[in-house]
Amino acid sequence: MELQAAFVEALYQLMRTGATGALRDLLDLALVALVETRLERIFTEPEPSLHIIQ
Amino acid sequence: MVTMDDSFVTWLIDELEDRGWSQRELARRSGLSATTVSQILTGQRDVSPDVCLDFARALRLLPEDVLRRAGHLPPARDEDDIDAEARFLVQKLQDILPLLPAEQQQRVMETAVVLAEAYSAAAGVSESNNGNKKAEDVSRNIYYTNRQ
Numbered sequence: 249m250e251l252q253a254a255f256v257e258a259l260y261q262l263m264r265t266g267a268t269g270a271l272r273d274l275l276d277l278a279l280v281a282l283v284e285t286r287l288e289r290i291f292t293e294p295e296p297s298l299h300i301i302q
Numbered sequence: 303m304v305t306m307d308d309s310f311v312t313w314l315i316d317e318l319e320d321r322g323w324s325q326r327e328l329a330r331r332s333g334l335s336a337t338t339v340s341q342i343l344t345g346q347r348d349v350s351p352d353v354c355l356d357f358a359r360a361l362r363l364l365p366e367d368v369l370r371r372a373g374h375l376p377p378a379r380d381e382d383d384i385d386a387e388a389r390f391l392v393q394k395l396q397d398i399l400p401l402l403p404a405e406q407q408q409r410v411m412e413t414a415v416v417l418a419e420a421y422s423a424a425a426g427v428s429e430s431n432n433g434n435k436k437a438e439d440v441s442r443n444i445y446y447t448n449r450q
Contacts (some may be wrong), residue, residue, distance in 0.1 A: 255411035258418035260366040263388040270417045271391035281406040
């Protein structure tokens, strides 16, 4: 939970100082992680059997 | 023991009324016990930073807004002073973070902490206009290092 509190404080600090470049980078990082997670899920889930499709 | 500022309780009650939520609904959405929420709303219990984060998530508000209301952060400057884009980006981050696996959440949170420190340090290096540019360069270097 310490990390979460530090994270909130960091966001607050970046926002207060108008560090939009750093915030955009962070959002980019989170979005890339989200896409990677979704792709990994797609490629690791077993393909549906033919009989299910039929 | 009454330790909570009345203004926080009043504000929280208003937020619940705006949403048509009961105390029990707030408890359910925030993951807190109904007793804890009741004690907070009757001023019998202090609101810790952790509870503020739980409320922020439940109410879908910026964590710093709730932390500020509870007195855990200093008062904000005028809303107009806070860059609208920065607020938008923070809100988006708040929306996306819960969708990530724990390991990725940790990576984003750690990066944010390092970026904030680097930005403050770099901005303090020079009072000239190059200060912000240098800070952005530092943050980008850290960001791309983290992605690898």
